[in-house]
Amino acid sequence: xxxxxxxxxxxxxxxxxxxxxxxxxxxxxxxxxxxxxxxxxxxxxxxxxxxxxxxxxxxxxxxxxxxxxxxxxxxxxxxxxxxxxxxxxxxxxxxxxxxxxxxxxxxxxxxxxxxxxxxxxxxxxxxxxxxxxxxxxxxxxxxxxxxxxxxxxxxxxxxxxxxxxxxxxxxxxxxxxxxxxxxxxxxxxxxxxxxxxxxxxxxxxxxxxxxxxxxxxxxxxxxxxxxxxxxxxxxxxxxxxxxxxxxxxxxxxxxxxxxxxxxxxxxxxxxxxxxxxxxxxxxxxxxxxxxxxxxxxxxxxxxxxxxxxxxxxxxxxxxxxxxxxxxxxxxxxxxxxxxxxxxxxxxxxxxxxxxxxxxxxxxxxxxxxxxxxxxxxxxxxxxxxxxxxxxxxxxxxxxxxxxxxxxxxxxxxxxxxxxxxxxxxxxxxxxxxxxxxxxxxxxxxxxxxxxxxxxxxxxxxxxxxxxxxxxxxxxxxxxxxxxxxxxxxxxxxxxxxxxxxxxxxxxxxxxxxxxxxxxxxxxxxxxxxxxxxxxxxxxxxxxxxxxxxxxxxxxxxxxxxxxxxxxxxxxxxxxxxxxxxxxxxxxxxxxxxxxxxxxxxxxxxxxxxxxxxxxxxxxxxxxxxxxxxxxxxxxxxxxxxxxxxxxxxxxxxxxxxxxxxxxxxxxxxxxxxxxxxxxxxxxxxxxxxxxxxxxxxxxxxxxxxxxxxxxxxxxxxxxxxxxxxxxxxxxxxxxxxxxxxxxxxxxxxxxxxxxxxxxxxxxxxxxxxxxxxxxxxxxxxxxxxxxxxxxxxxxxxxxxxxxxxxxxx
Amino acid sequence: xxxxxxxxxxxxxxxxxxxxxxxxxxxxxxxxxxxxxxxxxxxxxxxxxxxxxxxxxxxxxxxxxxxxxxxxxxxxxxxxxxxxxxxxxxxxxxxxxxxxxxxxxxxxxxxxxxxxx
Numbered sequence: 046x047x048x049x050x051x052x053x054x055x056x057x058x059x060x061x062x063x064x065x066x067x068x069x070x071x072x073x074x075x076x077x078x079x080x081x082x083x084x085x086x087x088x089x090x091x092x093x094x095x096x097x098x099x100x101x102x103x104x105x106x107x108x109x110x111x112x113x114x115x116x117x118x119x120x121x122x123x124x125x126x127x128x129x130x131x132x133x134x135x136x137x138x139x140x141x142x143x144x145x146x147x148x149x150x151x152x153x154x155x156x157x158x159x160x161x162x163x164x165x166x167x168x169x170x171x172x173x174x175x176x177x178x179x180x181x182x183x184x185x186x187x188x189x190x191x192x193x194x195x196x197x198x199x200x201x202x203x204x205x206x207x208x209x210x211x212x213x214x215x216x217x218x219x220x221x222x223x224x225x226x227x228x229x230x231x232x233x234x235x236x237x238x239x240x241x242x243x244x245x246x247x248x249x250x251x252x253x254x255x256x257x258x259x260x261x262x263x264x265x266x267x268x269x270x271x272x273x274x275x276x277x278x279x280x281x282x283x284x285x286x287x288x289x290x291x292x293x294x295x296x297x298x299x300x301x302x303x304x305x306x307x308x309x310x311x312x313x314x315x316x317x318x319x320x321x322x323x324x325x326x327x328x329x330x331x332x333x334x335x336x337x338x339x340x341x342x343x344x345x346x347x348x349x350x351x352x353x354x355x356x357x358x359x360x361x362x363x364x365x366x367x368x369x370x371x372x373x374x375x376x377x378x379x380x381x382x383x384x385x386x387x388x389x390x391x392x393x394x395x396x397x398x399x400x401x402x403x404x405x406x407x408x409x410x411x412x413x414x415x416x417x418x419x420x421x422x423x424x425x426x427x428x429x430x431x432x433x434x435x436x437x438x439x440x441x442x443x444x445x446x447x448x449x450x451x452x453x454x455x456x457x458x459x460x461x462x463x464x465x466x467x468x469x470x471x472x473x474x475x476x477x478x479x480x481x482x483x484x485x486x487x488x489x490x491x492x493x494x495x496x497x498x499x500x501x502x503x504x505x506x507x508x509x510x511x512x513x514x515x516x517x518x519x520x521x522x523x524x525x526x527x528x529x530x531x532x533x534x535x536x537x538x539x540x541x542x543x544x545x546x547x548x549x550x551x552x553x554x555x556x557x558x559x560x561x562x563x564x565x566x567x568x569x570x571x572x573x574x575x576x577x578x579x580x581x582x583x584x585x586x587x588x589x590x591x592x593x594x595x596x597x598x599x600x601x602x603x604x605x606x607x608x609x610x611x612x613x614x615x616x617x618x619x620x621x622x623x624x625x626x627x628x629x630x631x632x633x634x635x636x637x638x639x640x641x642x643x644x645x646x647x648x649x650x651x652x653x654x655x656x657x658x659x660x661x662x663x664x665x666x667x668x669x670x671x672x673x674x675x676x677x678x679x680x681x682x683x684x685x686x687x688x689x690x691x692x693x694x695x696x697x698x699x700x701x702x703x704x705x706x707x708x709x710x711x712x713x714x715x716x717x718x719x720x721x722x723x724x725x726x727x728x729x730x731x732x733x734x735x736x737x738x739x740x741x742x743x744x745x746x747x748x749x750x751x752x753x754x755x756x757x758x759x760x761x762x763x764x765x766x767x768x769x770x771x772x773x774x775x776x777x778x779x780x781x782x783x784x785x786x787x788x789x790x791x792x793x794x795x796x797x798x799x800x801x802x803x804x805x806x807x808x809x810x811x812x813x814x815x816x817x818x819x820x821x822x823x824x825x826x827x828x829x830x831x832x833x834x835x836x837x838x839x840x841x842x843x844x845x846x847x848x849x850x851x852x853x854x
Numbered sequence: 855x856x857x858x859x860x861x862x863x864x865x866x867x868x869x870x871x872x873x874x875x876x877x878x879x880x881x882x883x884x885x886x887x888x889x890x891x892x893x894x895x896x897x898x899x900x901x902x903x904x905x906x907x908x909x910x911x912x913x914x915x916x917x918x919x920x921x922x923x924x925x926x927x928x929x930x931x932x933x934x935x936x937x938x939x940x941x942x943x944x945x946x947x948x949x950x951x952x953x954x955x956x957x958x959x960x961x962x963x964x965x966x967x968x969x970x971x
Contacts, residue, residue, distance in 0.1 A: 524914075555915035558924065562912075581873035585910035585921045588874075593921055597907040832871045839870075839878045842863040842954070 046073045049345070050134055050144035052124045052289065054078025056087055057318025057334040058150025059106055060464055064342030066114055074116045075142060077134070081121040082174050083107055088331055088462060090177050091198075094205030100174055105490070127293035129311060146313055146345055149301055151286040153319035153329070158193075158281050162255030168277045171202040183276050185804070186210035191264055191274040193252055195222040197360060199280035200235075203244050204367070206278070214245040214272060216252060216264065218281075226360045226371035227409055230388070234395045234411040238367050241393075242538050247272070285320045285327055300327045305352035307341035317341045326355055335464030359421065359461065361414075368414040373407030373424050374399060382406060387438045392550070396438055403431045416440050418500040450504045459505065460491040460498045467505065474509050482506065521778075522559040525552035529777040532564075536571055543577040544568065556582065563778035566665065569701055570773050573812055574819025580831055589836060590823040591648055592663035594641065599648060601640040603657035604698065607672040607690035607710070608636025608718075614657065621654045635669045635707065636718075637662070646838045649827035658698070658822040665779070666701040668708075670694040671719065675712025675729065684729025686712035689758050693727070696762065697769055699820035700813075703776035703785070706769070721749045724782035725768060727761050730754075734761035738768050738794070739786030747783045750791040753799040767798040767806060770813040861949075861956045867894065870955070875909035875918065880959060885946060887955060888913060888929055895929040896948040896957045902934075902941030932964060 049065070049072040051058050062074060078084075084106040092098040111118045124134045133141040155170035157163055167183065170176055180202075184190075188211040192203040195217030207213040215222075221232030222239070236246050251267040255277060263273045285300035296302040296310040300322030307315050317337045319328055328334055333355050340353040359372035377384050377399060385398040394412035398405060398420070405423040410416070419440045423430065430437060455468030473479060473489045485502055486492055492499040520526055525547065527535065532551075541547050544564045548556045556564070561582035568576035580588045591599035603618070618638055622630050628642035637660055643651055652659075661667055670693050673679065675686030690710035697706075709720035710727040720726030722742035726749055728735040733756050740749030752768055755761050771794065776785045786794060798809070830836060862880070870876045870889040877899045878885050886899035886909035897918075899909050906922035913919075917926050917935055926935035932943035947958040 557914040558912040558919040561914075579873075581871060581913065584912065588910070593907075593910065595904065595922065597905075597910070832874075834869045834871075834876055839865045839876050841878055841880050842865060844880065 046071055047145040048072070048143060049074045049146045049148070050142055051076045051148045051150055052134060053148075053150030053152055053318065053320070054080065054084055054118065054120065055150060055152045055318060056084065056105065056331060057152070057338055058148065059084040060335055061148060061150065061317050061338035061341050062116065063106075064339050065346055068342060068346035068348060070346045072146075074114075075119065076111070076116055077119045077122050077124050077136070077142075079121065079123040080173055080175065083111070083118070083120070085174060087173075090171070090174065091201030091205050093174070093177050094171070094180060094202065095208045096205075100178075124289060127289060127314075129293055129314075132313065144313070146315070148341070148345070149290055149309070149314065149316040149320060150318045151289060151320040153283040153285050155279060156282040156284045157279055158252070160252050160254060162257070162261065163279065165255055165257050166260035167275060168255060168261050168279065170279050171198060172283070180206065180276075180278065181209070184209035184211050187212055188275050189273050190214070190276040190278065191216055191272060192278045192280060193264075194280035194282070195219070195246070195248065196225065196280065196282065197223060199278075200239065200367075202278050202280050203239075204242065206276075207242070207244050211276065212245075214247060214274075215239070216250045216266075216272075217246070217248045218251055220249050222246065222248070223369070223371075226375070227369070227411070228375060228377070228397065230386075231369075231371075231395055231397065231409045231411045234388075234393060235367070235369060238393055238412065242367070283319065283329055285322065287320055290314075290316065290320070298322050298325075303337075303353075305340075305354070306344040306349055307337055307353060308344065315341055315345055323353060323355060328355070330360060332359065332458075332461035332464075335458075335461070338464065361417075368410070368412055370410040370414040370417045371408065372417075372421060373405065375407045375409055379406075385437055398437055400430065400437075403429055403434075405430065418498070422501075450501065450508055459501055460489075460493075462498075463490040463493060465489050465491040470502065470505055471509055474506065479506070480510050480512060521563055522557060523553075524548065524556050524560045525564070527551065529563075529567075533567060533571060533774075536567060542568065542572060542575075544579050544582040558584070562587070562665075566701055566703065566778050570816070573815040578831075580835075586663035588831075589645055589648060590659055590663065590826065591643065591645075596642075598642045598644055600662070601643050601648070601651055601655075602633065602637050602660040602662035603655050604660040604669070604694075605637045605657070606694040606698075607670055607687050609672075609687060609691065610638075617655055617657075621651055624654065625651055633662070635662070636671050637669060645836055649830075649836050652824040652827045659824040661699070661823070664701065664823075665704050667694075667697045667699065667706050670708040670710055671723070672710045673712055673715075673717040675710075679712060681715060682712035682729070683731045684712045684727075684734065685758070686710045686718070686727070686729055689727060689734075689761070690718075692758075693725075693762060693765060696766060696817070699822060700773070700816060702769075702773055703778050704781045706772075706782065708765075722746065723749065724772075725765050727765065732756065734758065736761055736764040736768070736799075738772075739783045739791070741781065741783040745781075745783060750786055752791070752795060763810070764799050766813055767801075767809055768794070770809045771798045773816075774809075774812070860958060860960055862959050864955045864957050867950060867953050867955055870894070873913045875911065875913070877907065877909040883959065885957065885959075886918075887948065887957065888918065890916060890929070894948045894950060894955050896946040897927065897929055897932055898944040898946075898962065901925055901927075902943065908943070 054076050083104055086103045086105050089103040093100055122136045125137050126135050133143045135141045155172045169180055184206050190206050190211040190213045192199050192215045195215050203213045203215045221229050222235050239246055252264050253267045254265045255261050256263055261274055261277050263271050265271050287297045287301050290301040291297040301316040301320050303309055303316050303321045303323050307317055309316050318334050337353050340351045343351045361370050381401050383400045388395045397409040399407040404427050408420050453467050457467045459465055459467050470489055470491055477488050479485050492502045520528055544561055547564050548554055562584050565582045585593050591601055625647050627640045631639045633639045670690040672686045672690035676682040677687055706724045708725045709718045709723040711718045711720045712729040720728050721737055722740040726737045733754050735754050736752045737749035738752045741747040753764050772782055772785055864878055870887055872889050872891050875886045875888040884899040885896050887896045901908055901920040903925050906920040908918050908920055910921045911918040916930055917928050919926050927943050932945040942964045944962040944964050946962045949956050
């Protein structure tokens with residue numbers, strides 16, 4: 046068997062091996078990687094930095110993949126030279142490995158400009174998983190951070206660190222950000238957007254030196270101006286790793302020179318990826334590298350024929366809250382190029398299309414990238430756009446254009462990031478019985494990276510699978526067509542404080558009964574109660590703090606913490622029921638009393654006479670804590686469930702939640718107050734509490750998951766608070782905790798609440814406590830109504846009693 | 855047509871907050887007056903479905919959503935928004951003079967009935 050050695054365990058090298066395996070080669074394969082990690086998706090490192098994905102989630106090939114394909118992986122091994130005469134590679138320890146064929150996939154390194162002081166401590170690059178971990182170890186709230194480089198990678202690093210609480214400044218040598226992908230106007234829109242997210246941008250600035258005693262203290266620019274910096278990230282570009290090839294005597298310019306078949310100047314040595322130079326061009330984006338991998342796999346398995354040609358790549362910024370897309374040629378000075386532009390400064394949207402011979406030649410999209418897929422399709426297919434000239438800036442939705450995915454050849458690449466072709470997707474759909482986008486992503490990785498091709502993948506699924514299942518929609522509603530996650534980001538970064546504002550800027554200006562209460566919740570939660578409350582956007586229950594009944598009257602449930610009451614309270618409740626002729630008094634399932642059939646105009650007086658706070662029984666908010674008697678009276682009780690329940694209720698009462706939130710605390714595992722079917726429950730054990738979450742005993746019945754077991758009541762209360770606030774912040778409106786727990790998975794929830802760093806926990810609790818400070822008993826509006834006629838029945842100024850309904854028309 | 859039909863002073867505009875409705879009872883008749891950001895519209899205050907108090911509904915554009923079962927009605931015409939629900943609301947001509955809302959109580963009409971009257 047012939048020996049194939051691959052130097053480099055990155056995306057291009059491993060992609061090439063994957064293609065080679067498909068050719069059923071007679072190779073014994075060894076892969077050397079100088080990083081100690083298995084192959085991961087480098088493109089997504091910015092998401093790891095920002096905390097949106099974990100390191101495990103960006104793994105492309107796990108250990109099992111290497112094992113099952115009989116690939117010898119030598120990770121953490123750096124090859125120091127190639128001996129072409131004996132056809133061996135030698136690692137740093139002097140160990141030689143013979144090869145028959147050698148692939149160099151050595152990638153690239155961060156380019157570090159020759160500036161005095163770049164060797165100081167706390168000066169980092171952002172290129173690998175280890176770099177990412179190093180940055181995460183340093184990042185903290187208020188850390189003065191400077192990112193040198195306003196390109197794709199620099200901006201992603203800046204946002205990631207800012208999300209981690211750092212005070213970030215981006216320094217760029219050029220007049221405009223991302224100047225390789227955007228024009229000056231696009232760069233200006235991007236700059237404004239970045240600044241609105243709270244990142245300082247300084248351009249053009251040439252860094253002259255980094256100063257500091259041992260560790261960096263700041264930067265000095267060529268102009269003499271200085272900025273402070275406790276952390277510096279250099280993202281000034283990349284350079285191909287070609288030293289190994291150069292010292293072996295291969296032809297090398299900036300990168301390892303390869304021909305159209307990915308062959309180097311040595312017939313047994315090939316190269317692929319960012320280390321290569323093809324027809325004078327080097328590479329930094331992944332899509333062309335996957336093409337290289339495919340071509341090389343053919344060449345090396347004696348199927349030489351396919352040739353590599355570098356098309357203008359597409360670039361997309363993967364930053365939450367910033368939409369940038371650029372593809373094709375953006376050079377408007379090119380002969381025969383026509384330019385179409387659209388901009389809306391208020392929306393921060395800028396579109397520029399470059400046409401050549403009535404075909405799309407390139408594009409820049411900032412702030413509004415909804416049509417990126419349509420445009421990419423036009424760009425790739427070279428569609429003649431003569432008949433669509435009037436609609437180019439606002440093209441009809443892809444689905445309406447009758448774009449025939451069936452007409453595409455099987456060899457067409459669908460997912461540029463992961464190099465997945467149409468034929469492979471169809472094969473996978475049939476072989477694994479795929480019916481959803483999620484399954485498709487898991488199996489083929491199509492659309493798993495940047496997501497640009499998700500629309501195309503979905504079309505393909507629809508076409509091939511008769512029982513295609515549309516995934517649960519996450520868009521709030523047609524009035525504000527964004528996902529909850531996206532909306533939270535928009536509201537936070539755009540500092541929107543009222544429902545009307547959100548609807549005016551990001552919606553249809555009308556809103557409806559679905560989005561208005563959802564936005565009301567979101568604003569209250571995000572601003573910890575410091576938003577502009579708009580009662581017209583709340584459901585009637587939250588306008589008058591009572592639950593509307595079928596006849597338009599209301600029900601009144603006073604708070605009775607832990608289900609504990611007193612003779613005095615009971616007497617007042619009875620007196621109120623008599624005085625206001627309450628038609629029904631009912632014991633609820635939540636260990637409280639319900640007064641049903643109260644008129645709206647009587648509500649303030651009823652509340653005043655009760656002298657008890659609102660039980661929020663009408664609201665998507667904290668309902669109650671149900672308790673058993675626990676150690677106070679019960680002979681089996683091992684924990685003080687009543688007092689713990691009362692304390693838990695006090696800590697969370699008056700707050701809003703995505704859906705109603707019910708709790709239970711029981712003093713022993715007999716579970717008499719059914720804590721294991723509550724949104725949050727404490728189950729007392731001898732010497733500990735189990736904190737359980739996501740239980741239900743309503744429309745759905747679900748046993749709660751164990752969040753954590755703790756020793757003290759104080760710890761249990763804190764764990765409960767952490768989960769409660771985490772659900773408030775990450776739950777979608779009207780998503781009960783049991784759906785929320787299933788959607789995210791208890792492991793993730795644990796990791797981000799009870800197992801989170803002290804700092805993360807403190808942040809969650811701080812936000813909860815801030816909200817709690819704002820929140821008050823809603824029934825106090827009996828004395829301070831939110832408007833003069835909140836409860837008052839309007840009497841007409843003139844009476845015309847003769848007019849009756851019978852006289853209509 | 856009785857002599858009593860005609861414009862009736864109801865209340866000051868500030869008593870109806872923006873994008874909310876308020877009920878007013880005159881004899882046996884209950885109307886709901888809505889403030890669409892300064893423009894006032896009046897309909898009968900009972901959903902034709904199950905009699906829900908429309909005054910308590912959320913306003914969406916020029917429509918109101920019944921708080922009981924979510925039926926939508928256009929406040930200008932009284933027409934239901936969804937074709938599957940054929941019943942209409944009576945609408946009443948409404949105007950504002952010197953900060954006071956006046957409603958023509960006698961001229962309440964359901965869509966399509968005006969011509970027949």
